[in-house]
Amino acid sequence: MNVAEFRSNLRAWLDENDLTPPPGDHSLDAHHAQHSRVLRALYDAGWMRWGWPESAGGLGGPMILRAIVGEEVVGRGLDEPGPYSMLEVLTPTMIDYASPELAAEMVPRLLSGSETWCQGFSEPGSGSDLASLTTRAEQRGDSWVVNGQKVWTSFAQYATRCVLLTRTGGPDTPNHAAITAFFVDIDTPGVTVRPLRTMHGVDEFCEVYFDDVVVPADRMLGNPGDGWQLAMDLLPYERSTCFWQRIAYLYSRFDALVGEVRQLGQAADSHLGDAYLALHTLRCRSRATQHRLADGQKLGPDTSIDKVLLASAEQQLYDTARDLMPGVIELDDTAWRTEFLYSRAATIYGGTAEVQRNIIARRLLDLGKE
Amino acid sequence: MDPESLELLEDALRKTMLSTSGAELDAALAELGWADMLSDMSELAIPLVFRLLGETGSHASVLNDVVLLTAVREAGLTPALPYAGGGWVVWDYADASENSTLGGLPLRRVDEGGHLRLPDARRAVGWWLVGASRAMLALARQHALDRVQFGRPIAGFQAVRHRLAETLVAIEGAEATLSLPGDDNPDLTALLAKAAAGKAALTAAKHCQQVLGGIGFTAEHDLHHHVERVLVLDGLLGSSKELTQKAGAGLRARGSVPRLVDL
Numbered sequence: 097m098n099v100a101e102f103r104s105n106l107r108a109w110l111d112e113n114d115l116t117p118p119p120g121d122h123s124l125d126a127h128h129a130q131h132s133r134v135l136r137a138l139y140d141a142g143w144m145r146w147g148w149p150e151s152a153g154g155l156g157g158p159m160i161l162r163a164i165v166g167e168e169v170v171g172r173g174l175d176e177p178g179p180y181s182m183l184e185v186l187t188p189t190m191i192d193y194a195s196p197e198l199a200a201e202m203v204p205r206l207l208s209g210s211e212t213w214c215q216g217f218s219e220p221g222s223g224s225d226l227a228s229l230t231t232r233a234e235q236r237g238d239s240w241v242v243n244g245q246k247v248w249t250s251f252a253q254y255a256t257r258c259v260l261l262t263r264t265g266g267p268d269t270p271n272h273a274a275i276t277a278f279f280v281d282i283d284t285p286g287v288t289v290r291p292l293r294t295m296h297g298v299d300e301f302c303e304v305y306f307d308d309v310v311v312p313a314d315r316m317l318g319n320p321g322d323g324w325q326l327a328m329d330l331l332p333y334e335r336s337t338c339f340w341q342r343i344a345y346l347y348s349r350f351d352a353l354v355g356e357v358r359q360l361g362q363a364a365d366s367h368l369g370d371a372y373l374a375l376h377t378l379r380c381r382s383r384a385t386q387h388r389l390a391d392g393q394k395l396g397p398d399t400s401i402d403k404v405l406l407a408s409a410e411q412q413l414y415d416t417a418r419d420l421m422p423g424v425i426e427l428d429d430t431a432w433r434t435e436f437l438y439s440r441a442a443t444i445y446g447g448t449a450e451v452q453r454n455i456i457a458r459r460l461l462d463l464g465k466e
Numbered sequence: 467m468d469p470e471s472l473e474l475l476e477d478a479l480r481k482t483m484l485s486t487s488g489a490e491l492d493a494a495l496a497e498l499g500w501a502d503m504l505s506d507m508s509e510l511a512i513p514l515v516f517r518l519l520g521e522t523g524s525h526a527s528v529l530n531d532v533v534l535l536t537a538v539r540e541a542g543l544t545p546a547l548p549y550a551g552g553g554w555v556v557w558d559y560a561d562a563s564e565n566s567t568l569g570g571l572p573l574r575r576v577d578e579g580g581h582l583r584l585p586d587a588r589r590a591v592g593w594w595l596v597g598a599s600r601a602m603l604a605l606a607r608q609h610a611l612d613r614v615q616f617g618r619p620i621a622g623f624q625a626v627r628h629r630l631a632e633t634l635v636a637i638e639g640a641e642a643t644l645s646l647p648g649d650d651n652p653d654l655t656a657l658l659a660k661a662a663a664g665k666a667a668l669t670a671a672k673h674c675q676q677v678l679g680g681i682g683f684t685a686e687h688d689l690h691h692h693v694e695r696v697l698v699l700d701g702l703l704g705s706s707k708e709l710t711q712k713a714g715a716g717l718r719a720r721g722s723v724p725r726l727v728d729l
C-alpha cells in the first residue's frame with residue numbers, strides 16, 4: 097500500500113462524500129451522533145478498516161494508514177479529537193488482550209460507530225498512582241463479581257462497554273501483578289453511570305459505580321494479573337497514532353487563529369511564531385514516532401516526550417489565542433472559550449505533566465529512584 | 467554508507483575533535499575527507515560533523531564550506547555570515563589576540579555582507595547547538611548522580627529530575643525538527659529547525675547550569691565552554707527569537723499554517 101496514494105484517494109473520497117457536521121448544534125449529543133455517522137460511512141467505504149488486522153475485521157496494511165485517516169477526519173472537523181481518540185486507545189488493547197473470537201466480534205462494532213466504549217481506569221483514590229486502584233473483582237464459579245467505583249470515565253454515558261481495571265490479587269500480591277482487566281457490558285445489572293459537569297461545559301466524563309456486577313470469565317482481557325501490563329501497553333498507542341489526529345486538529349485551529357488575527361500586524365508575529373514553533377516541533381517528533389512504529393519498533397517511555405510536547409503546545413496555542421484576541425474568551429460565547437478551557441486538561445489526562453517528567457527522568461535519563 | 471563504516475567515521479572524527487580545534491582541526495578534517503563528505507553525502511556529513519563539534523566543544527571553519535555549498539560559490543572563500551541584530555561576522559583566525567567573541571569562536575564583526583540562502587548552514591548550526599546541548603545534559607546528569615546533599619544524590623530530588631527531563635524534551639524536539647526532510651520548503655524548514663535548536667540549547671544551558679550549582683559557574687568545570695558556545699551559536703545566522711518572529715510574520719502574510727511535511 098503506497099501511503100501517498102492512500103492519502104490522495106482518501107482525500108478525493110472525502111471531497112466527494114460530504115460528512116460535514118450539521119451546523120448549529122454543539123452539544124455532546126450532537127458530537128456523539130456525528131461521531132457515529134462519520135465512522136459508519138468510513139467503515140462502509142473501508143477507510144476505517146485499514147491498518148487493523150484482518151483477524152479483527154480490518155483490512156490489514158501498515159498502522160500508519162490509521163494515522164492518515166485520523167488526520168483527515170479530525171483535521172477537517174468531521175469528528176472531534178476526543179471521541180475519535182478512543183478508537184486508537186481501546187482497539188489495540190482488544191486485539192492484543194481479548195480472545196480472538198471476542199476481538200473479531202467486538203472490534204468492528206467500535207470502528208463502525210455502532211458502539212462506543214469507555215476506559216475505566218481512574219478511581220477517586222487512584223489517579224496518577226493507578227496501581228493503587230481498589231475496585232475489586234472476585235471469582236465466583238464461572239464468573240467474576242465486580243465492586244467499586246471509577247471516575248473521569250470519558251463518554252461512559254454513551255458507552256455500551258467498558259475496558260475496566262480491577263484488583264484481583266490479595267494484600268500480599270505486589271500491585272503490578274494484582275490487577276486484572278475485563279471487558280464489561282455497561283447494561284449489566286449493578287452498573288450505574290453518573291455524568292459529571294466539566295468546567296468547559298462539554299460534560300464528557302462520568303462516575304461509574306459497580307455494585308455486585310457479574311462478568312463472565314470469558315470477558316477477562318488476558319489472564320489474571322495482566323491488567324497492569326495491559327495499561328502500560330496501551331500508552332504507546334495513545335501517544336502515537338492517536339496523537340497525529342489531535343495534532344491535525346490543533347493545526348486546523350491554528351489556521352483559524354491566524355485568519356482571525358492577521359489584521360494585528362507585526363505585533364502578532366512573535367506570538368504566532370512561538371506557537372508555530374511549538375506545534376511544528378511536536379509534529380516533527382510525532383512524525384518520527386509514527387515512522388518508528390511503522391518500522392516495527394516497540395514504543396515505550398520515549399513517548400512521554402511526545403506527551404509533554406503535545407500538552408505544552410496545545411496550551412501554548414490557546415494561550416496565544418487568548419493573548420491575541422483579548423476579551424474573546426472571557427466575554428464572548430464562542431468555540432475559543434470551550435477549547436481554551438479544555439486545553440487546561442491537556443497536562444492532566446493520559447498521565448499528568450509531572451508524571452511524564454518522572455518517567456523521563458527515571459526511564460530515559462536513568463537517574464535512579466526519587 | 468553502512469552503519470559500521472559510519473561508526474568508524476564518527477569515532478575518528480570525535481577523536482580528532484577532542485585533540486585539536488580551530489585552524490588545526492580544519493586541516494585535520496580536510497585530511498579525513500571533509501570536502502568529499504560534503505559534496506557526496508552532505509545529508510549525513512552535516513549532522514554528524516556539526517553535532518560532534520557541539521559534543522566535543524571544539525570548533526572549525528567548516529560552516530563556511532556549508533554556506534558556500536548552497537550558494538554554489540568557490541570553496542575556500544570567507545563569506546560574511548548574518549548575526550543577530552542585523553549584523554555580520556566572518557570567520558577570522560588571523561587576529562586571535564584581538565578576538566572579542568565569547569567562548570573563543572574566531573568570529574569578527576564586519577560592516578556588510580551579501581544576501582545568502584542559508585538552509586544547509588542553519589541546519590548545520592542547529593546540529594552544532596544540539597550537540598552542545600547533549601554535552602551539557604551529560605555533564606549535569608553525571609553531576610546529579612555524583613553530588614550528595616542531605617545524605618543522598620541530588621538526582622533523587624524531583625526539582626532536579628524535572629529540570630533534566632525538561633532539557634531532554636527540548637533536545638529531542640529540536641532533533642526532530644532538524645531531521646525533517648525539508649523538500650517542500652527547505653528555507654522555512656531550516657529556519658524553524660535552527661530556532662528550535664537555539665531555544666533548546668538555551669533551555670539546556672539554563673537547567674544544566676542550575677543543576678551544577680557553584681561548580682558549574684567556575685572556569686574549571688567544562689560546562690561554561692558549552693554555555694558560552696551556545697550563546698554565540700544561537701545568534702549566528704539569526705537568533706531563535708528573531709527566526710521565530712520571522713516565521714510568525716510568514717504565517718500572517720500567508721494567512722495559513724504550512725504543515726511542511728506529510729506522514
Ligand SMILES: Cc1cc2nc3c(=O)[nH]c(=O)nc-3n(C[C@H](O)[C@H](O)[C@H](O)COP(=O)(O)OP(=O)(O)OC[C@H]3O[C@@H](n4cnc5c(N)ncnc54)[C@H](O)[C@@H]3O)c2cc1C
Pocket residue numbers: 214215216217218222223224225247248249250251301441444445446447448449450451454
Ligand atoms: C478531561 C479528562 C478526561 C479523562 N478521561 C479519563 C478516562 O476516560 N478514563 C480514565 O480512566 N481516566 C480519565 N481521566 C483521568 C486522568 O487520567 C487523571 O485525572 C490523571 O491520571 C490524574 O489523576 P488525578 O486527577 O487523580 O490527579 P492526582 O494524581 O491526584 O494528581 C494531582 C497533582 O499531583 C501531581 N502528582 C501526583 N503524583 C505525583 C508524583 N509522583 N510526582 C509529582 N507530582 C505528582 C499531579 O501531577 C497533579 O499535578 C481523565 C481526566 C481528564 C481531566
